Amino acid sequence: GDSVTQMEGPVTLSEEAFLTINCTYTATGYPSLFWYVQYPGEGLQLLLKATKADDKGSNKGFEATYRKETTSFHLEKGSVQVSDSAVYFCALLTTSSGTYKYIFGTGTRLKVLA
């Protein structure tokens, strides 16, 4: 079945460091891909998305490119801040069975130190 695999955390970085969180997926058809973020004590919220191959999603300095050939959607940020400390979830929207189901990865916790 469809699935999402993302790198295990926690990831600990110093402020202004470069961030990459890897995400790969398995899906039939052409899923839409998402990154969600969960800040401490808050609900999940959309960070960015891409709906087709080679699309680049971006928001708040984060970017991810939909790579169909490698079935990947890695999250990157050039310079992280303490306020980016959160749990990041990669997700896909699959419609292969005629229904609309979102499948999430296990999450990667990011801790940014001042």
Next chain:
Amino acid sequence: DTGVSQNPRHKITKRGQNVTFRCDPISEHNRLYWYRQTLGQGPEFLTYFQNEAQLEKSRLLSDRFSAERPKGSFSTLEIQRTEQGDSAMYLCASSSTEVSNTGELFFGEGSRLTVL
């Protein structure tokens, strides 16, 4: 637009009791989803509705779990004869099928269940 609302936010119950959670989605959203999240894990799909129709239910979901969305607005998730393994955060999310929709899921803050 007040966002997705879930109640209660926290429920503590004894093993064997029944519990019910309620979700009020964003008013114009016709799709409603239930997920379960345990510590250190991502949201696990339970079921979803389009309007009042339940279109998919996880095969991993015990028959002790039932969900309804009788008028296509709010939804309830009931767990009968709770077990300690049911302890988790239960998340509700909604989305719209409008053409202009980006496919974004909007989440509530969750209902945390603790089974003693």
